[in-house]
Amino acid sequence: MAEDEKERTTRDLAGILVPRILKAIIMGFIMGGEMLFLIAFPQIGGMLTQFFPGESTSISYFFLVFVGIEVAIHLLDGTIFPYVLSVARALISMYVLVVVTNGGMLTIPIPATPEIPIPSEMAVSFTIDFREVLGIFLMLSLISLVKNMLQAVDFLSKKAEEPVIPPELP
Amino acid sequence: MRQSIRALGWAVTLSTLILVVFLVSTFYSVFQLLMAQGVGFGEFRMSSSNDEVTLSMPIIVNNTGAFDINDFQITTTFKDSNGFVILENSTVIQEVQKGQLKSATHTLTMSFLDILSNRTNLLFNDTEFKIDFSIGFRYTYLLGFQMSLKNMSISWGAPLYGLRVTGVNLIPINETYLLMELQLEVENHSFLDVGAIFRLTIYNENGRQVGTGTGGIFIPQGQRLTTSQALVELTDPTNFTGRGHVKISIEIPEILEHYDLPEVYYG
Numbered sequence: 001m002a003e004d005e006k007e008r009t010t011r012d013l014a015g016i017l018v019p020r021i022l023k024a025i026i027m028g029f030i031m032g033g034e035m036l037f038l039i040a041f042p043q044i045g046g047m048l049t050q051f052f053p054g055e056s057t058s059i060s061y062f063f064l065v066f067v068g069i070e071v072a073i074h075l076l077d078g079t080i081f082p083y084v085l086s087v088a089r090a091l092i093s094m095y096v097l098v099v100v101t102n103g104g105m106l107t108i109p110i111p112a113t114p115e116i117p118i119p120s121e122m123a124v125s126f127t128i129d130f131r132e133v134l135g136i137f138l139m140l141s142l143i144s145l146v147k148n149m150l151q152a153v154d155f156l157s158k159k160a161e162e163p164v165i166p167p168e169l170p
Numbered sequence: 171m172r173q174s175i176r177a178l179g180w181a182v183t184l185s186t187l188i189l190v191v192f193l194v195s196t197f198y199s200v201f202q203l204l205m206a207q208g209v210g211f212g213e214f215r216m217s218s219s220n221d222e223v224t225l226s227m228p229i230i231v232n233n234t235g236a237f238d239i240n241d242f243q244i245t246t247t248f249k250d251s252n253g254f255v256i257l258e259n260s261t262v263i264q265e266v267q268k269g270q271l272k273s274a275t276h277t278l279t280m281s282f283l284d285i286l287s288n289r290t291n292l293l294f295n296d297t298e299f300k301i302d303f304s305i306g307f308r309y310t311y312l313l314g315f316q317m318s319l320k321n322m323s324i325s326w327g328a329p330l331y332g333l334r335v336t337g338v339n340l341i342p343i344n345e346t347y348l349l350m351e352l353q354l355e356v357e358n359h360s361f362l363d364v365g366a367i368f369r370l371t372i373y374n375e376n377g378r379q380v381g382t383g384t385g386g387i388f389i390p391q392g393q394r395l396t397t398s399q400a401l402v403e404l405t406d407p408t409n410f411t412g413r414g415h416v417k418i419s420i421e422i423p424e425i426l427e428h429y430d431l432p433e434v435y436y437g
Binding site for chain 2: 086119121122123124125126127128129130133136137139143144146147150151154157
């Protein structure tokens with residue numbers, strides 16, 4: 001009897017955890033895992049470092065953090081932690097967005113090629129100024145952060161409203 | 171509360187989506203504009219006057235994109251070999267609306283007075299100037315694009331390249347005046363003719379000043395000069411012994427007030 005109850009508990013636990021783990025893996029892959037695979041290829045990793053400041057290893061760490069947070073959010077579903085992690089993710093993404101885009105001013109040096117022969121002492125560069133666009137993105141991230149905090153407050157309020165059944169009552 | 175949060179989430183998602191679509195369409199439009207040669211340059215022209223050179227280049231902006239172009243600007247900066255800015259000029263077209271074509275002429279006027287004042291070394295030494303060129307515009311009021319070319323070299327030929335007085339020869343005219351023949355080494359590497367004035371002070375072998383003189387040189391562009399003459403007045407004829415040294419200075423009106431050359435011995 002006790003063994004049957006133990007087996008049912010293990011089966012119930014597996015029924016809850018396995019879908020959650022699968023969902024965490026799939027969402028983790030969607031939210032940054034595929035970029036880690038692409039960065040592993042030297043051509044793509046090199047291209048990314050050309051356009052964005054920082055080495056390819058720091059870009060990998062950035063995606064690793066995002067994947068880790070996404071996996072943790074889905075594994076800890078039903079607790080307060082997904083909301084806390086979502087707020088953390090919003091803050092991190094805001095900071096990284098500013099750093100990676102150099103504050104909204106990207107300067108791309110144009111190297112000499114056989115089609116475009118540039119003397120060695122000359123420097124040719126292309127600059128994109130998108131500070132206003134970055135500001136809009138940061139504002140949307142801030143609203144998303146506020147949304148996550150409201151969700152956390154809503155979760156806590158619902159938890160507080162749930163009736164507490166003492167163990168001795170049927 | 172849950173409905174409000176859900177609505178907020180949808181609003182953020184929708185706004186992000188609209189912004190991304192807008193950015194993609196903007197970049198595509200800019201790409202199309204540049205590929206269709208929406209920005210074109212006419213024939214580069216150079217004209218010169220007495221002491222000025224003007225470089226001009228027509229610009230044509232044909233906005234075939236989907237949005238307006240604002241603050242279209244071309245800037246040229248002219249720097250010496252040390253990186254100090256000699257002159258700078260910008261040409262701005264305030265707005266080119268969608269489907270519109272506008273043109274302007276970008277000019278850069280260089281006055282030799284501006285270039286050579288406080289830069290005596292440029293009179294006697296060939297060097298290189300650096301030009302920085304940038305072209306930029308704002309698109310849809312949100313995005314700015316700029317292409318910069320830095321450190322383009324342009325040669326500068328010195329008007330009095332290698333100026334040296336290698337010797338002097340004194341020819342008496344009378345008791346008070348002498349004709350001084352100066353042996354020179356000087357080349358005019360610039361593209362303008364140049365003239366200068368020599369001021370001479372003659373000393374005898376004891377270091378006593380015995381006379382003064384004035385001479386001039388004129389070197390057409392690209393030419394060499396090997397001799398020049400100056401008229402010397404003996405202010406102290408009794409102490410003139412036929413041997414001594416000459417202090418020579420050179421001046422160019424409005425450019426060079428006074429520049430001492432090494433002393434030359436005579437006799």
